[in-house]
Amino acid sequence: MSFLPQDEEKDQETFIHLVESDIVNHEQIIKETENDRVLMDIKTRISKNNWSRCSVTERPYKSIRNKLTIEKAIVCNGDLIVPPKTMRKIFIKSIHDNIHCGIMQTRCRLKLEAWWPGYCQDVEEYVKNCEKCAEIKVKKERTLHTWPSENKPWCRVHMDHAHVQGIGLFLILVDSFSGWPEVIKVNNREAATVKAVLQSVFSRNRVPEVLVSDNAAEFHDTTLHQWLKKISCVPYKTPPYHPQSNGAAERMVETVKMGLRAYSPDKGLLCGYLSRRLLSYRTIPHAGRSRSPSEMMGRQLRSPLTMSFESGTPLWYRQIPDSKPEPASFISQAGLNTAIILRNNSSGTLAHCDQINKRLNEPSILMDNEDSMRYDHINNEKIDPCNSDKSDMPELRVTKGEPNQDRRSTRSTRGQKPIRFRDVKP
Numbered sequence: 001m002s003f004l005p006q007d008e009e010k011d012q013e014t015f016i017h018l019v020e021s022d023i024v025n026h027e028q029i030i031k032e033t034e035n036d037r038v039l040m041d042i043k044t045r046i047s048k049n050n051w052s053r054c055s056v057t058e059r060p061y062k063s064i065r066n067k068l069t070i071e072k073a074i075v076c077n078g079d080l081i082v083p084p085k086t087m088r089k090i091f092i093k094s095i096h097d098n099i100h101c102g103i104m105q106t107r108c109r110l111k112l113e114a115w116w117p118g119y120c121q122d123v124e125e126y127v128k129n130c131e132k133c134a135e136i137k138v139k140k141e142r143t144l145h146t147w148p149s150e151n152k153p154w155c156r157v158h159m160d161h162a163h164v165q166g167i168g169l170f171l172i173l174v175d176s177f178s179g180w181p182e183v184i185k186v187n188n189r190e191a192a193t194v195k196a197v198l199q200s201v202f203s204r205n206r207v208p209e210v211l212v213s214d215n216a217a218e219f220h221d222t223t224l225h226q227w228l229k230k231i232s233c234v235p236y237k238t239p240p241y242h243p244q245s246n247g248a249a250e251r252m253v254e255t256v257k258m259g260l261r262a263y264s265p266d267k268g269l270l271c272g273y274l275s276r277r278l279l280s281y282r283t284i285p286h287a288g289r290s291r292s293p294s295e296m297m298g299r300q301l302r303s304p305l306t307m308s309f310e311s312g313t314p315l316w317y318r319q320i321p322d323s324k325p326e327p328a329s330f331i332s333q334a335g336l337n338t339a340i341i342l343r344n345n346s347s348g349t350l351a352h353c354d355q356i357n358k359r360l361n362e363p364s365i366l367m368d369n370e371d372s373m374r375y376d377h378i379n380n381e382k383i384d385p386c387n388s389d390k391s392d393m394p395e396l397r398v399t400k401g402e403p404n405q406d407r408r409s410t411r412s413t414r415g416q417k418p419i420r421f422r423d424v425k426p
Helices: 026-035 037-048 085-096 103-110 119-128 131-136 191-204 222-230 243-261 270-282
Strands: 068-071 074-077 156-164 168-175 181-186 210-213 234-237 314-317 326-333 338-343 348-352 356-358 373-377 396-400
Touching (some): 026 085, 085 103, 103 119, 243 270, 314 338
Antiparallel strands (some): 168 181, 314 326, 338 348
16 A cells, blocks of 8 residues: 555535526526626626725625625626526516415525525515415404493403502503593402402492403402302403403503603602592593593592582683683593683593683674774683682673774984983972
8 A cells, every 4th residue: 555645636616506497597697797787897896806986786795795706707696696687576586476485485595596685675575566475365354343332330340450660569440431440559469469459449339240351360260250250240351362352451551550650759659649640530531432430430520620610611711812712611620720621512622720711601792893803801800710609701892903002102302302400490
């Protein structure tokens, strides 16, 4: 055996670019590449290895310049063909139209054969516009299912837990008819705690006929269900992973979280802040209802404005000062100094207490000439809107032309000399 080194023949590394479809052929790619100005410039840059001052269309090629080669007059990215712009749609069609695969499968198959800047967007656009795919695509129809409407309060109640970061855990109940919320801070999610809260809430309102909750374990405890059935309350469990079925509670959870995120220790105790938020919510119409939750529950809660105005009280409303008043009616209080009023049988409008006055009589208005009319108060009396016993709509006086103003002398005094005390004779 000879230990002399022997010359071995090395295998030459070659790349074979294949295109499955018969639509695309090698000669066609070369011909279209020669007509593609961008690819011809890229071929020149590859051969000269000069990538300075690239245009916007050439920059994607510059980022992969180390992988670009020219094989048989065709630009390649590694072992992938870079087709000219006029043939890119043909490549997608040859891959997609055979089996009408989806966007992701078309991309994966194309990545094995070709590459060009923005090919993912081109594939997505082509597949979305494919008529055959639109015909065979399974359409998932979502039917809107609603709960049966209730005709009295506290028949169906929705329940859920809400955890507010940095504040704690709350058990939330909301009446489906009136939207009346009950928010109670709890220490844990145990079934015994849920039962204790329900006993307290039911004693203040009434035992509902149906109690809706999600699939949480604490809501479907055997002991809790036995107690609910004993008091003639049917527990209802919504489908798993379908929060829409318990939409009333889910919306109230978001409302409570949003309100409690604004809490800070400088606003007093948490219980007092929560009570004020609940008072405000219970006295304002919500969710397309024309009346507030407290009214639909059969009682109107008293608040700073409701102490002066009852629901339905006729008012005068001025949108801007010294404007023509328009009739409105009081609905409920919205904030400390704001209220929801009803204008011209439309939806509720938020108004400040300075914009409303109790309406006792109609103003007398003389309609002579609308273009020159203006409305004046006979007196400049300031009406306290929160004092309903003394509030009254001042009588209106109509005059023509501009308001009367104190006319000052327009004579020039520039030629007069100032008066000196020594010139004044006694």
